[in-house]
Amino acid sequence: MRGDACRDSVDARLAARLAALRTEHGWSLDELSGRAGVSRSTLSRLERGELSPTTSVLGQLCTAYGRTMSRLLMEVEEEPAPLVRAASQPVRRDERSGFTRRSVSPPHPALRGEVVEGTLDAGASIVYGNAPVPGVEQHVWVLDGTVEITVEGAAHTVHRGDCLRFRLHGPSRFHCPGPDPVRYALLIVLP
Incomplete structure (x- = not known):
């Protein structure tokens, strides 16, 4: 996959991973919003893949989840060679x-x-x-x-x-x- 199709696929996997992380932590959208400082509506749109996160928002979410941005992005990429x-x-x-x-x-x-x-x-x-x-x-x-x-x-x-x-x-x-x-x-x- 190349170009837009590849980026769309990564964005879709990122949206799914963000939703899964929140579920794994047992947090509601409201609780994650309070922990990350990101609005509930933005979180909802991110998890549904309607919005691609900015670097700043992704950083806030990574802080809430206690992981580096690279680690989160690695989780949605294929296994690196x-x-x-x-x-x-x-x-x-x-x-x-x-x-x-x-x-x-x-x-x-x-x-x-x-x-x-x-x-x-x-x-x-x-x-x-x-x-x-x-x-x-x-x-x-x-x-x-x-x-x-x-x-x-x-x-x-x-x-x-x-x-x-x-x-x-x-x-x-x-x-x-x-x-x-x-x-x-x-x-x-x-x-």
Whole structure:
């Protein structure tokens, strides 16, 4: 499957997985809404596949469910092969936030680490309200451009070639001050 058909299939599996996660936790839409800070109507539309989640909303849901976004997306992708060819790496573009996420080395149930390539448009920001998995280890290596990363209140300006590493326990923010987009590798290691 290619193009729109492939994306639609992934979106349908994501909608089903979000509904299944809520059921597994025994939460009503109202309870999940309170935990995630996402309206009940938006949650309902997401679970029915009528709406594709933004990166921000997906981040809020991942926090509520205690998993990384990569892990959730892996759960709706096919089992990754040991060699992940560039052409088969899942890519998700959020036009509203100006963020593109390529899962270079998708999560695998037997592994604790993964590699993500992120591209953030000039002037764009992504805010994560809380750590999806408290204590998750992250290494951000900037490949092109500059990104301002705020981790639990501490701001860092990370330039091309620099690497910021930390354990995440609270909120974080990625902002591209421009004038060019930023492209970075994010290495995630579960505790």
